[in-house]
Amino acid sequence: VNARPRPWRRALVxxxxxxxLALGTAAAVAAPGHPSAAPAQAAAARAAAxxxxxxxxxxxxxxxxxSGSFMAKIRTRGYLIAGVDxxxxxxxxxxxxxxxxxxxxxxxxxxxxxxxxxxxxxxxFKAISDAQRISDITNGTVDIVAHTMTITCQRLxxxxxxxxxxxxxxxVLVLKNSAATSLASLxxxxxCATTDSDSVTKIQQAKAVAVQVPYWTDCLVDLQQGDVAAVxxxxxxxxxxxxxxxxTKIIGGALTNEPYGLAISKQHPEFVRFVNxxxxxxxxxxxxxxxxxxxxxxxxxNPPQAQYAD
Amino acid sequence: MTASxxxxxxxxxxxxIARSAWWRSRLDGATTPTRLGLLLAVLVxxxxxxxxxxxxxxxxxxxAAADVVAVSEPLSLDAEQIYTSxxxxxxxxxxxxxxxxxxxxxxxxxxxxxxxxxxxxxxxxSALAGSSADAAIGNDLAALSKYxxxxxxxxxxxxADNRLGFPLGAAYLRETSTLLSGTLLPAASDIYxxxxxxxxxxxxxxxxxxxVVVAVLAGLxxxxxxxxxxxxxxxxxxxxxxxxxxxxxxVGLVSLVWLAGAFALGRADLLHAQQxxxxxxxxxxxxxxxxxxxxxxxxxxxxxxxxxDIYQKDFVAEQKLLGPGPGTLLGAVEASTGxxxxxxxxxxxxxxxxxxxxxxxxxxxxxxxxxxxxxAAATTFGKLSATLTEGIGARQDVFASSARSGxxxxxxxxxxxxxxxxxxxxxxxxGLSRRLAEYR
Numbered sequence: 001v002n003a004r005p006r007p008w009r010r011a012l013v014x015x016x017x018x019x020x021l022a023l024g025t026a027a028a029v030a031a032p033g034h035p036s037a038a039p040a041q042a043a044a045a046r047a048a049a050x051x052x053x054x055x056x057x058x059x060x061x062x063x064x065x066x067s068g069s070f071m072a073k074i075r076t077r078g079y080l081i082a083g084v085d086x087x088x089x090x091x092x093x094x095x096x097x098x099x100x101x102x103x104x105x106x107x108x109x110x111x112x113x114x115x116x117x118x119x120x121x122x123x124x125f126k127a128i129s130d131a132q133r134i135s136d137i138t139n140g141t142v143d144i145v146a147h148t149m150t151i152t153c154q155r156l157x158x159x160x161x162x163x164x165x166x167x168x169x170x171x172v173l174v175l176k177n178s179a180a181t182s183l184a185s186l187x188x189x190x191x192c193a194t195t196d197s198d199s200v201t202k203i204q205q206a207k208a209v210a211v212q213v214p215y216w217t218d219c220l221v222d223l224q225q226g227d228v229a230a231v232x233x234x235x236x237x238x239x240x241x242x243x244x245x246x247x248t249k250i251i252g253g254a255l256t257n258e259p260y261g262l263a264i265s266k267q268h269p270e271f272v273r274f275v276n277x278x279x280x281x282x283x284x285x286x287x288x289x290x291x292x293x294x295x296x297x298x299x300x301x302n303p304p305q306a307q308y309a310d
Numbered sequence: 311m312t313a314s315x316x317x318x319x320x321x322x323x324x325x326x327i328a329r330s331a332w333w334r335s336r337l338d339g340a341t342t343p344t345r346l347g348l349l350l351a352v353l354v355x356x357x358x359x360x361x362x363x364x365x366x367x368x369x370x371x372x373x374a375a376a377d378v379v380a381v382s383e384p385l386s387l388d389a390e391q392i393y394t395s396x397x398x399x400x401x402x403x404x405x406x407x408x409x410x411x412x413x414x415x416x417x418x419x420x421x422x423x424x425x426x427x428x429x430x431x432x433x434x435x436s437a438l439a440g441s442s443a444d445a446a447i448g449n450d451l452a453a454l455s456k457y458x459x460x461x462x463x464x465x466x467x468x469x470a471d472n473r474l475g476f477p478l479g480a481a482y483l484r485e486t487s488t489l490l491s492g493t494l495l496p497a498a499s500d501i502y503x504x505x506x507x508x509x510x511x512x513x514x515x516x517x518x519x520x521x522v523v524v525a526v527l528a529g530l531x532x533x534x535x536x537x538x539x540x541x542x543x544x545x546x547x548x549x550x551x552x553x554x555x556x557x558x559x560x561v562g563l564v565s566l567v568w569l570a571g572a573f574a575l576g577r578a579d580l581l582h583a584q585q586x587x588x589x590x591x592x593x594x595x596x597x598x599x600x601x602x603x604x605x606x607x608x609x610x611x612x613x614x615x616x617x618x619d620i621y622q623k624d625f626v627a628e629q630k631l632l633g634p635g636p637g638t639l640l641g642a643v644e645a646s647t648g649x650x651x652x653x654x655x656x657x658x659x660x661x662x663x664x665x666x667x668x669x670x671x672x673x674x675x676x677x678x679x680x681x682x683x684x685x686a687a688a689t690t691f692g693k694l695s696a697t698l699t700e701g702i703g704a705r706q707d708v709f710a711s712s713a714r715s716g717x718x719x720x721x722x723x724x725x726x727x728x729x730x731x732x733x734x735x736x737x738x739x740x741g742l743s744r745r746l747a748e749y750r
Contacts, residue, residue, distance in 0.1 A: 241478075
């Protein structure tokens with residue numbers, strides 16, 4: 001075990017954890033309840049009715065920038081502001097060879113920019129950590145988040161999501177010589193995940209010790225340095241990590257289904273419908289498959305079929 | 311010859327001062343040869359005591375001055391260079407990752423020169439630290455020796471992953487930045503702080519007054535005793551000049567003047583070294599450290615690529631520390647050197663940085679990176695950093711030459727004092743033994 005002190009990281013993790021906690025509490029307090037019903041009952045009713053795979057708003061035909069809409073506002077500004085990941089290989093990563101942020105998530109954003117401006121380059125990418133995804137949407141720092149973000153009922157109380165654009169499954173990454181076969185077999189050992197990701201909860205449920213870091217690549221650093229026994233998260237992210245270190249392997253059956261959506265503020269339902277129209281175009285005109293093949297390889301599956309709440 | 315001095319009856323009466331009654335009655339009852347023998351013993355004892363006191367004073371000041379020149383000053387210089395080269399290595403490694411594509415050859419060479427400089431200085435400081443009074447410095451140096459290879463290993467891993475196009479490289483770079491700012495830089499800064507304190511106290515010891523004042527007073531006292539002795543001899547032996555005592559008095563005077571003069575000159579040199587050398591050099595060094603730190607934060611904010619983040623807050627904190635203005639680091643530079651260029655250059659950099667942040671926050675990330683790497687921010691930072699580096703060097707030269715000349719004024723002083731005391735002993739012995747011989 002590497003016993004080197006890492007006060008900075010520990011402090012950062014603590015700060016992030018604390019701010020996440022504060023945010024969660026604030027959100028819980030601010031959660032809009034039905035005026036005539038008790039808030040707890042309303043939340044329970046919503047949770048019962050919640051289906052993450054079919055939670056979004058139906059588009060009306062092809063994407064159109066209507067006057068007075070949020071899209072028109074973005075067009076006036078001159079660029080779309082997108083919160084993205086810059087450390088998840090193949091989904092959203094800063095390519096050190098080009099200095100550009102690239103990946104499957106980024107292709108989704110480029111398509112949205114193209115639909116607004118007719119030019120996929122009119123985007124300001126803001127690299128954010130997992131812990132910043134919800135707050136940056138709710139406080140309006142970014143217009144949209146494309147960040148391997150799972151649609152969950154809990155998150156749906158704070159933000160809206162597009163229709164599902166990718167399906168992944170939670171698995172476990174270990175070193176090639178590890179005897180572990182699943183998350184359950186890592187009972188009592190250190191397993192890495194990013195701060196505030198749902199993986200943290202799943203690791204704790206499996207009675208393993210969750211080590212929280214800002215980015216997924218930090219988990220691979222810890223795994224390579226022997227500070228953790230495994231990394232647990234979506235297979236899409238783990239594939240990207242495994243591609244950077246041939247001495248690792250992915251184990252475990254699909255623990256859960258993780259439907260990814262693009263996150264948008266609840267204040268802009270017209271933008272949710274607009275983005276869903278863009279995604280629908282990509283599913284049908286082959287763009288989705290093309291991007292999948294470019295970043296994730298073959299065989300290329302069919303895109304997840306869109307389901308809507310309305 | 312059996313001549314003896316008659317004892318006056320009146321002197322047998324009780325002495326007016328009780329304190330001196332005992333020895334005065336014994337002396338008054340004694341014969342002249344006994345008195346001469348006693349006087350000889352007292353003069354020899356006093357001369358030896360003077361020799362010990364003056365020699366001790368000289369060697370104390372000489373060793374404090376030598377300590378300033380040979381240990382404290384080079385150690386704090388080493389610590390300062392370890393700190394600046396490590397900070398510069400970190401900032402260079404970070405900015406090399408900023409560009410995209412292959413890292414520029416110049417950046418790589420600068421990083422490697424920094425690491426080489428740091429390890430040479432760690433070795434040099436370790437060799438000196440054995441003579442240092444502060445044991446914590448040894449622990450800091452051990453931490454530096456232990457983690458510098460870990461640091462360079464992580465930078466190499468980051469570079470290798472970067473070359474493969476993997477985002478893992480950026481994660482290793484973050485790791486190196488944590489190691490640098492969490493472990494390596496605090497150790498270097500601790501050595502610098504401790505060694506600067508030791509330098510100040512060694513300097514104070516070399517220039518301190520108390521021991522010298524005691525020695526000079528003792529020397530004057532001895533002169534008075536010699537004067538009284540020769541007058542007593544003149545009265546009792548009917549010889550105007552005792553050449554032995556005269557020699558002793560002259561040698562005593564010369565050694566006293568030498569001691570006081572060497573001390574006055576050495577003290578002036580050492581104070582000059584401090585006021586015109588180490589104090590401004592430390593002010594420059596503190597400012598440079600903050601500037602290098604802020605520069606690394608500028609790069610890390612751009613690498614982080616998420617707008618005004620935690621690193622930008624760190625930059626602003628360093629900017630606040632730098633000033634300029636009273637109570638700030640640049641204020642201290644201006645106060646101790648009268649140099650106002652530094653403040654103007656820092657302002658120019660801060661303005662360029664503010665424009666860079668504006669560009670980045672308005673979506674022109676590439677323009678901001680360009681400014682940080684070769685544009686306005688890079689140029690203004692380069693000027694400021696060069697001025698500070700030059701300032702440190704020039705002031706350290708002033709310190710070194712003044713402190714050396716201060717140390718050199720003490721050369722041979724301690725030996726000189728001992729030799730002088732022995733000559734004085736010999737002079738007294740010779741002068742008085744000739745008188746004593748007259749009674750045999």
